[in-house]
Amino acid sequence: MTKLSSQNIVNHIEDVFTRRGAESYLGEDVTMAQHMLQAAQSAEKSGAEDSLIVAALLHDIGHFKNEIPETALAKGKNNYHEEAGANFLEDFFPSSVVEPIRQHVSAKRYLCAVKSDYFEHLSAASVHSLNLQGGPMNEDEVREFEKNDYLEQCLKLRYWDDDGKDPERKHPPFSYYRPLIESLVKR
Template sequence: MKPVDTIARLFAEQGARDYLGEPVTQAAHMLQAAALAEAEGAPDPLIAAALLHDVGHFTGPVSGKELMTGTDNRHSHAGADWLGTWFPQSVTEPVRLHVAAKRYLCAVEPDYFGKLSEASIYTLKLQGGPMTTQEAEQFATGPYAAQAVALRRWDEAAKVPDADVPGFDHYRPLLDKLLARPATCALGM
């Protein structure tokens, strides 16, 4: 199966499930994040990262459900590693860093914590809480930090029930264009 078809299947199947205590499905959340990125004129790799940022809930060894019962599933890393089979770092690294960006924003912007949903506050605790000053300084100077922060802002805003956004097929051409190399999925999907 082609990579984009594999991802589409994840959106249609696992993505149709509840999004860890949020008022939208996981697929609706990721589609909203991508639509917000596109509306702000983000470059294609960052739109793709916004669209794919939570695939680690589906592809990692620890599920999103387990995250909500107290086990950090490190979905940002699991998703970035899985996507790295096909996509360049300009897509995978903002995905990898989007949880760190939440921790960063909570440390450097006093009002950011107030924008978090109840579920996001809960997972923040599991993910290490707000960064220390030293961690925040180190994060801010790292590659892809600015992209991860932008992605994080869209992530938090992408939880609107019944939002009217494009479906997955709208992003197929963008994803096809960004594929690092032709590949088929070895996951049997």
Template sequence: MTDIVERISHMLTEGGTDLYGGEAVTQTQHALQCAALAEAAGASPALIAASLLHDIGHFLDPEFEAALAADRDLEHETVGEAFLETAFGADVTRPVKMHVAAKRYLCATKDGYHAGLSEASKHSLALQGGPMTPDEVAAFETDPHYRDAIRLRVWDDRAKDPEAETPDVAHFMTFVTRSLRAA
């Protein structure tokens, strides 16, 4: 279990220097900002950890930037969920898995949401399937973690500020450690 904590910490500390696909912040800045917004909102430790780790699939896949450039969707949310499931429960893994679907959900259900997305996020929406259909919206709402996924998504969308100051990786790793599934 501590192996995965060390691996995550290493990825965030060493591996997150690439710009986050088409945005003005690095992968690690984006992760830290998302977690900081979750903490500021009084989220649970598990949801703060999920916010920090929601794009971990990008860190795991060195092909990510090349795929974005070529307009392929590598389903980083599925890669991330599979990685995290080895050590964390559904309160961490489901919001991670569902944060892309949450964008499609919000585009279908919330006026003005789509207009507020970054250009990169609007672009990837099309690759991810576009706004949800009414049936997809209804199915999404049956998942017990869907509200957490939506909260995470809203922080995700805001976590792209090149000027934002946040606590460091070590600060947020405490929430990751607290969220480990009991062995």
């Protein structure tokens, strides 16, 4: 893999979307690219700040493990996709982008614990992964998660993530978001 820098990181991300975007998204009816682009579209429609639109767009990039440099994977404890993605992106993007991504699985576990109607809206594939991810948080985990500086952003991202699963929904292409991603790269 070419050495990644602030100069070429957006090209790399675009390349991943181009080469890998058509792969299916974990038992859902959308592709990986559709899923992430729809999440970004939901963020934008909600009037989210730029960093959170980019977080939504890139939140599942950690599923593409072999597109992530070894140095980033070496930082991880378990390299589940949310951690792998965040450890990769933190070299290039601010924590307002990275932390909601790091916590987007925890946010699902949190919402299942504190919002009684949340679970009912999850897709079958998401319920399946919830069980593998530890199920709903217990009370201690809920209290700990609420200390998170990005709590509100994590929860918003989670809703957009759950929302981005409609194979019929039209959404902008990656190129539409490219200037926004560029604007957030740490220089």
